[in-house]
Amino acid sequence: MGGFTLDKSFSDLDKMVKGWMKEARLKILKALNDEIDVWTKSGRNDLVTNIDKEIENFYIEKIHHFDSEATIIGEETFSNDDLDLNGVTWYLDPIDGTMNFVKQKEHFATMIAIYENGCGVRGYIFDVMRNKIFWGGPDIGVFCDNDRLTPPINTSLRDGLIGIGAPYLIHNFRNLQKVALQSSGTRIYGSAGIQILHVIEGKCVGYVSYLRPWDFAAGKVLAETLGLSVKTIDGKSLNMLTSSDVLVATKNAQKDIAKLVKKS
Amino acid sequence: MGGFTLDKSFSDLDKMVKGWMKEARLKILKALNDEIDVWTKSGRNDLVTNIDKEIENFYIEKIHHFDSEATIIGEETFSNDDLDLNGVTWYLDPIDGTMNFVKQKEHFATMIAIYENGCGVRGYIFDVMRNKIFWGGPDIGVFCDNDRLTPPINTSLRDGLIGIGAPYLIHNFRNLQKVALQSSGTRIYGSAGIQILHVIEGKCVGYVSYLRPWDFAAGKVLAETLGLSVKTIDGKSLNMLTSSDVLVATKNAQKDIAKLVKKS
Structure with missing residues (x-):
């Protein structure tokens, strides 16, 4: 269980998390110019790279600095499905679409979510190559950068x-x-x-x-x-x-x- | 058969065609703010809009002004598969990915190709929302805007x-x-x-x-x-x-x- 409660300033939290993600984006862009180390996980098309690991560790360090007792469920470090989801839980996907990251150098995202007692409080999805961050939560709505999104039409x-x-x-x-x-x-x-x-x-x-x-x-x-x-x-x-x-x-x-x- | 031969200045031709396509892009972007009229063609998921027709007519007018006898094969106007492909033929796809154009307002292209005696001379693919034009031909190579593309690796x-x-x-x-x-x-x-x-x-x-x-x-x-x-x-x-x-x-x-x- 995390050691903070989310009734503190949400706008400070948003600013902080988006700041981490912008820093992560710069690390990812820099990495695209270098040789990337790629390994397979569950199968030949389930990839992980040194960058996934680096970004996940970067986020974990930031979260732990902010809240040393935070519960974190990260793609590259998660091993325990017996966790207690009471309190605050952070979900991390440092690079979602690793195959695209490796083969296309576009069409991938870095994502963070915050849940409290199992309920979603904040989601952040950063489309790295389009340089657009989608973020928000039930109390404030959803934004693309600074623009509020209207709910999509209820299409069949x-x-x-x-x-x-x-x-x-x-x-x-x-x-x-x-x-x-x-x-x-x-x-x-x-x-x-x-x-x-x-x-x-x-x-x-x-x-x-x-x-x-x-x-x-x-x-x-x-x-x-x-x-x-x-x-x-x-x-x-x-x-x-x-x-x-x-x-x-x-x-x-x-x-x-x-x-x-x-x-x- | 077209009334011009392509041994004239290719760079003038490229400049001209890319100019038409940039003009077409502005028309398309403007249309995205207005109501779009949509009809089906061969089936319920084969769409055409007033914008496809408008852009095709715009290109045809430009081509005919440049060469009054040009052979043109356009998506929205083609009806004769008994054409003679000797000489110069223009291929037009005013909006490729009309379904995306209608439903997503992105992920579509406007395309022009020039063939001479059945052989490809020039291709132009304009990714409208990314604002990037890919163009070129066998004598000059392929460019994205002004950057020359290197041939892709021969991946399996x-x-x-x-x-x-x-x-x-x-x-x-x-x-x-x-x-x-x-x-x-x-x-x-x-x-x-x-x-x-x-x-x-x-x-x-x-x-x-x-x-x-x-x-x-x-x-x-x-x-x-x-x-x-x-x-x-x-x-x-x-x-x-x-x-x-x-x-x-x-x-x-x-x-x-x-x-x-x-x-x-």
């Missing part, structure tokens, strides 16, 4: 573009090929953060993929703040300690998709 | 990201699901021009989709100039008057894919 599946994780689409998990065919089109960008930003901005009506808590923690705060649905495919609440299928969608698209998916 | 399928048209992936056309699974990952951006730019920039090793001549004419010039393969899935030359499956890829990825696809 048929009238919108849908993001689907490639393995889910290829293997027709839960009948998601039918979901794709009922939509206006499928988009695959290769980063959960970038995909969720497209839903938040109303550029896609949904995104469904197999995700880990740090993949969706920040996006969940922002999406729910804007009135979007963030649940499992079956409409269940997400467990903030385990991986699962995750559907971020407009409420109408969520209903349309629920009618099409097969029982698991 | 296994080590690169692959773009696949969503219908091809969902229906496993010619075994393309296996191609996707052998790659480092699948990316679907919803615009042939944007997908081909990713191959040209070395951000994907290939792109395969069902395309019409104006979808691939400009990309073919740029990709071939950089040493990439632009053929049908079976390695046949493309007919510049008909739609077909098209594979733009590094030479190594093209060989890898040829081994995986099933006979048609």
Whole structure:
């Protein structure tokens, strides 16, 4: 449990976290000019680089300096799924879309989320190459840099573009090929953060993929703040300690998709 | 057949065409603030807008002013597949990725290509929202704005990201699901021009989709100039008057894919 409570100045917190992320962005941009060390994790297409590790450690150091007892769940350091989510928990994804980072040098994000007693308080998704930070929480709304976002229109599946994780689409998990065919089109960008930003901005009506808590923690705060649905495919609440299928969608698209998916 | 020959000043030609496209971009940006009229063409997800038509007419007027006898093959006006491709032919795609234009207001391109006696002379792909124009031809190389592009590394399928048209992936056309699974990952951006730019920039090793001549004419010039393969899935030359499956890829990825696809 973290040693601070979030009833202190939120605007100071936002300024501080965004400051860390801007510093992280400069480190990442610098790294793009150097040789990057790449290792595989769970499989040949699950990558980690020295930069993921460096940025995660940078964030951990900053958080611990701010709150020495903080609970931190980071992509590159998380090993304990028996954590207590009471109090304040920080979720870190230093580079979301590491494959894009390595192969494309764009279409990736650095993400931080803050939860208190299991509820989302703040999400921050920084599209590094576009140099735009999306951030906010339920008490203040969602912003892109300094501009407030309006909630996206509650578009139906048929009238919108849908993001689907490639393995889910290829293997027709839960009948998601039918979901794709009922939509206006499928988009695959290769980063959960970038995909969720497209839903938040109303550029896609949904995104469904197999995700880990740090993949969706920040996006969940922002999406729910804007009135979007963030649940499992079956409409269940997400467990903030385990991986699962995750559907971020407009409420109408969520209903349309629920009618099409097969029982698991 | 066009009434001019391309042995005149190419740099004047480039300046002129890029000037038209910059003017077209401003019209498109202005249109994004207004109500857009949308109609369907071959199916509910094949869209055309008043802006596609306006920009195509704008280009046609400019080309005819420059060369009153030019042969023009434009997405919104083409009806005759019995054309003579001797002499100079212009290919126009006023907005490539119209669905993205309508739903996302980004990830679309305006494209022009010039062929002489069936051979690519110039390709111009303008990523409208990134405000970057990719252009060039076999005699001068390929540029992004004023920067010369180096040919992408000849990466194999296994080590690169692959773009696949969503219908091809969902229906496993010619075994393309296996191609996707052998790659480092699948990316679907919803615009042939944007997908081909990713191959040209070395951000994907290939792109395969069902395309019409104006979808691939400009990309073919740029990709071939950089040493990439632009053929049908079976390695046949493309007919510049008909739609077909098209594979733009590094030479190594093209060989890898040829081994995986099933006979048609």
